[in-house]
Amino acid sequence: MRLILCERQDLAEPEVTVAYREMTTSVQRVSDYVRYVDQTILCKKDNEECGVLINDIFYLESVDKKVFVYCEKEVYGSNYRLYELVELLSQVGFVRVSKSVVLNVEKLTGIKTLVNSKLEAKLSNGESVCVTRKYLKNIRNELLRRNKG
Amino acid sequence: MKNVILNIMATTGISLVALSLVATLYDGSLICIDTIFQVLGLNAVIFIGLYFMEFIEYRYAILETGLKLIYIILLVLISGFLWGWYSNLPGVVFVLMTIAIFIVCTCLDAISLISEVKSINILIGGEEESK
Numbered sequence: 001m002r003l004i005l006c007e008r009q010d011l012a013e014p015e016v017t018v019a020y021r022e023m024t025t026s027v028q029r030v031s032d033y034v035r036y037v038d039q040t041i042l043c044k045k046d047n048e049e050c051g052v053l054i055n056d057i058f059y060l061e062s063v064d065k066k067v068f069v070y071c072e073k074e075v076y077g078s079n080y081r082l083y084e085l086v087e088l089l090s091q092v093g094f095v096r097v098s099k100s101v102v103l104n105v106e107k108l109t110g111i112k113t114l115v116n117s118k119l120e121a122k123l124s125n126g127e128s129v130c131v132t133r134k135y136l137k138n139i140r141n142e143l144l145r146r147n148k149g
Numbered sequence: 150m151k152n153v154i155l156n157i158m159a160t161t162g163i164s165l166v167a168l169s170l171v172a173t174l175y176d177g178s179l180i181c182i183d184t185i186f187q188v189l190g191l192n193a194v195i196f197i198g199l200y201f202m203e204f205i206e207y208r209y210a211i212l213e214t215g216l217k218l219i220y221i222i223l224l225v226l227i228s229g230f231l232w233g234w235y236s237n238l239p240g241v242v243f244v245l246m247t248i249a250i251f252i253v254c255t256c257l258d259a260i261s262l263i264s265e266v267k268s269i270n271i272l273i274g275g276e277e278e279s280k
Contacts, residue, residue, distance in 0.1 A: 099206045111266050134203055143272040
C-alpha cells in the first residue's frame with residue numbers, strides 16, 4: 001500500500017482519503033482505524049477523569065459491577081456498565097469473549113486451547129484473557145466481517 | 150439450534166452402538182424400536198439441559214464436567230426407572246455406559262474445539278499460536 005502524506009495549511013483538521021480499486025481487508029482496516037483513531041471513552045484514573053483512545057484499549061473487564069479498561073500497560077476505571085460499552089464499541093471490533101470480558105479483536109494475536117478445554121486469548125501486549133466457548137463465534141464473526149473486504 | 154439437533158442425533162447414534170455392544174455381552178439379539186425413541190428422547194432432554202448449563206460460567210473445568218456428568222447420570226437413572234430398563238440390565242451398567250459415552254463425546258468435542266480454534270487462528274493470521 002502506497003502512502004502519500006501531504007501538508008496543507010488550508011485544512012482545519014487532518015483529512016484522510018483512501019483511494020482503492022477494490023475494497024480489501026487492508027483497506028477496510030485502514031478505514032476502520034481512521035474512523036475511530038480519535039474517538040475516546042471517558043475513564044477514571046486516580047479519581048481524575050480522562051479520555052482513553054478506543055484504539056489503545058486492549059480489553060474491558062467487569063469486576064463486581066465495576067468496569068476496568070485495560071490498555072497496553074495502564075488500567076482505568078469506567079462509570080459505564082459493560083453492556084453499554086459493548087453496544088458502543090461493537091462497531092469498532094470489540095467482542096464479548098466471556099460474561100465479564102470484552103476484547104478488542106485488533107489486539108488479538110491468537111487463541112490457545114488449554115488442557116481442560118478452556119480457551120485463552122493471547123493479546124499483542126503479552127497478556128492473556130479467558131474466553132468462554134459460547135462466545136468463540138463472536139470472535140470468528142468479527143474476524144470474518146473484517147476479512148470480508 | 151442446528152448444533153443442538155446435530156449433537157442429539159450423534160449422541161443417540163453413539164448410545165445405540167454402546168447399547169448394542171452391551172446387549173451383545175448379555176446375549177441380547179435385538180433392540181426394540183421403543184428403545185430407539187426412548188434413547189432419542191433422553192438425549193434431547195439431556196442436551197436441552199446442557200444448553201442451559203452453558204449459560205453458567207464455571208470457575209473450574211472439573212466442576213463443570215462433574216456437574217454435567219452427574220446431571221446426565223441422574224437423567225439416565227430416572228429414564229431407566231420410568232421405562233423399565235432395569236428389568237433387562239442392572240443400573241450400574243447404565244451408569245458405566247453413560248460414563249463411557251460421556252468420555253467419547255468429550256473427546257469428540259475437544260477435537261471439534263481444536264479445529265474451531267485453529268480456523269480462528271488462521272483468520273487472525275496467528276497460525277503459530279495454534280501449534
